[in-house]
Amino acid sequence: AVAANALPPIQNDDEGPFELLRAREFVEGAIAAEAAGQAKAEHIDRLDEVLGRMKASDHPSESTIGIDRDFHTSVAGILGNAVLVRFIGEMFDQRFNPYFVRLSSYFENPQSWQAAIDEHVAVRNAIAAGDPAAAKAAMQEHLQLSQRRFSPNFGEDWESPVK
Numbered sequence: 001a002v003a004a005n006a007l008p009p010i011q012n013d014d015e016g017p018f019e020l021l022r023a024r025e026f027v028e029g030a031i032a033a034e035a036a037g038q039a040k041a042e043h044i045d046r047l048d049e050v051l052g053r054m055k056a057s058d059h060p061s062e063s064t065i066g067i068d069r070d071f072h073t074s075v076a077g078i079l080g081n082a083v084l085v086r087f088i089g090e091m092f093d094q095r096f097n098p099y100f101v102r103l104s105s106y107f108e109n110p111q112s113w114q115a116a117i118d119e120h121v122a123v124r125n126a127i128a129a130g131d132p133a134a135a136k137a138a139m140q141e142h143l144q145l146s147q148r149r150f151s152p153n154f155g156e157d158w159e160s161p162v163k
Contacts, residue, residue, distance in 0.1 A: 021146055021147045027088070034079055035135060038078055046077070047127070068092075
């Protein structure tokens with residue numbers, strides 16, 4: 001039951017992939033920075049395992065999206081907080097709305113997959129180096145570049161609000 005003085009939940013059916021990527025850029029950048037200060041050898045091994053699966057996969061396919069998700073949730077997992085892992089997974093899963101799927105069909109190809117792998121490697125390397133600023137920057141750049149890969153197909157001018 002909802003208390004009589006409780007505010008109604010905020011609903012926004014106009015959320016789109018660009019808003020989602022901007023939100024992910026902010027949240028995942030902060031998580032990557034924190035992860036750089038907490039990562040242990042087993043965390044880096046996990047990131048390397050996921051990156052190995054990415055490199056061995058042909059994209060696009062249903063399995064590659066899951067591997068991409070594993071990378072992002074594995075970064076969050078470094079913090080040892082199940083809520084953050086679930087939250088990042090749920091944000092990632094928003095890419096399965098009809099608009100995002102339509103966008104993906106235009107821009108995802110073997111070249112975009114290789115670019116994502118290279119960007120993930122930069123995130124991994126910054127985390128492994130224990131460099132919070134570089135990890136944050138690498139994650140934000142990855143999500144910015146993801147957004148730029150979408151934008152040319154839909155004529156959207158894009159500028160990241162995240163600094």
